[in-house]
Amino acid sequence: MTTKKIKRREELATMLKRDFSTIYRWLRAYKQGGITSLLTVKKAPGKTPHILPEVREKLIKKLQEPEGETSYGKLQIWLEKECGIKVSYKVVHDLVHYKLKSYLFRPKTPKQ
Incomplete structure (x- = not known):
């Protein structure tokens, strides 16, 4: 079995069927904080309730x-x-x- 090496982000986006901007965000997260940052699931802040x-x-x-x-x-x-x-x-x-x-x-x- 041969493994195709990906040389460009666009190729990775096509292969994974993801938008280029998603690949960019993933790589940026990895560069900034390593694998931990990449795998951290962030919760959206949500809307502030009208009634506290x-x-x-x-x-x-x-x-x-x-x-x-x-x-x-x-x-x-x-x-x-x-x-x-x-x-x-x-x-x-x-x-x-x-x-x-x-x-x-x-x-x-x-x-x-």
Whole structure:
């Protein structure tokens, strides 16, 4: 079995079916920090949350109150007044409904 020697980065990119810029990044990482740097898996920083953990805890306590809140709009206003953060209706809805899996209090209407 013969081994083909790669002489140019473009050849390596073609052989590995990777973009040239990827090969460049790999080689740069290896030159800067050796094999350890090349093999380190980096975690993307991600998006900064709109509602910080301490405010989220206040919101959870608010949602647990017996009388409860009746609308996401009211929660949006509460967050601005009580916690000093201005977030969109969608941010409040998505956090409460999807992430916290909480449902707002709906007063029962009497049957007629």
